[in-house]
Amino acid sequence: MLILIKLLIAHFLGDFVLQTNSFTKKKEKHQLKSPHLYIHALIHGTLALLFLYDFEYWWAALLIATTHLIIDAGKLKFTNKKNARWLFLVDQVLHILVIYIVYVVITQVHILDAFEIPDKIWLFLLCAIFLTSPVAIMLKVFFTRWKLDEKDTGIDSLKNAGKWIGMIERLLVFIFIISGNFGAVGFLLTAKSVFRFGDLSKAKNMKLTEYVLIGTLLSFGIAILAGLLFNTITL
Numbered sequence: 001m002l003i004l005i006k007l008l009i010a011h012f013l014g015d016f017v018l019q020t021n022s023f024t025k026k027k028e029k030h031q032l033k034s035p036h037l038y039i040h041a042l043i044h045g046t047l048a049l050l051f052l053y054d055f056e057y058w059w060a061a062l063l064i065a066t067t068h069l070i071i072d073a074g075k076l077k078f079t080n081k082k083n084a085r086w087l088f089l090v091d092q093v094l095h096i097l098v099i100y101i102v103y104v105v106i107t108q109v110h111i112l113d114a115f116e117i118p119d120k121i122w123l124f125l126l127c128a129i130f131l132t133s134p135v136a137i138m139l140k141v142f143f144t145r146w147k148l149d150e151k152d153t154g155i156d157s158l159k160n161a162g163k164w165i166g167m168i169e170r171l172l173v174f175i176f177i178i179s180g181n182f183g184a185v186g187f188l189l190t191a192k193s194v195f196r197f198g199d200l201s202k203a204k205n206m207k208l209t210e211y212v213l214i215g216t217l218l219s220f221g222i223a224i225l226a227g228l229l230f231n232t233i234t235l
Contacts, residue, residue: 011096041069048064060102071091084141135222136166173220
C-alpha cells in the first residue's frame with residue numbers, strides 16, 4: 001500500500017503541482033514537437049524514482065515516464081472542445097492504472113520500501129496534495145460546461161483568488177474531518193455563505209448563485225469524502 005501511495009503522490013505532484021498553465025499551453029500548441037511534453041514525462045519518471053528511493057526501481061520509473069508520454073501524446077492529438085472533459089478523465093484513469101500495475105508487480109516480487117515513514121503520513125500527504133491543485137483543476141474542467149462572463153458576475157476579483165480559497169477551504173475541511181471536529185465544517189460553510197451572500201445579492205443573478213452553490217457543495221463534498229476515506233483506511 002505504501003508504494004502505491006508514494007507513486008500517486010509523485011503523479012499528482014508531476015501532473016498538477018509542478019505543471020504550470022504556460023507549460024501546459026506550450027504542450028497543447030506544439031504537441032509532439034513540444035520539448036515540454038518530453039520534459040513532463042521525464043519529470044514523472046524522476047519523481048517516481050525519487051519517491052521509491054531505490055535505483056532498483058529504475059524499470060518502474062522508465063515505464064511510468066514512457067507510458068505517461070504516450071498517454072499525454074494521445075490526449076493532445078485527440079482533444080477538442082467537445083471531448084476535453086472526458087479525455088481529461090480518461091487520461092488520469094490511464095496514468096493511475098499504470099501506477100497500480102507497477103505497484104502490483106513490485107509487491108509481488110516483495111521488494112521492501114526504503115522509507116520508514118508511517119503509512120498514515122503518506123496517506124495524509126496524498127489526500128492533502130489531491131485536495132489542492134488536482135481538485136481545483138478537476139472542478140475547472142467540470143465547470144467548462146457553464147461559462148460566466150463579467151456581465152453575469154458584475155464583480156471584480158483578484159486573479160486566481162477563487163482557486164486559492166477553494167484549496168484552503170478543502171484542506172481545512174479535510175483536517176476538521178480527520179480530527180473529528182465536524183462542527184467546524186459547518187462553521188466554515190456558514191462563514192463562507194455569509195461572505196458570499198453580499199456579492200450574490202449585489203449581482204442579482206440566478207446563474208451566478210447556482211454556479212457558486214454548485215462549486216461550494218462539490219468542493220466541500222470532495223474534502224469531506226477524502227476525510228472520511230482517510231479515517232476509514234487508518235482505523
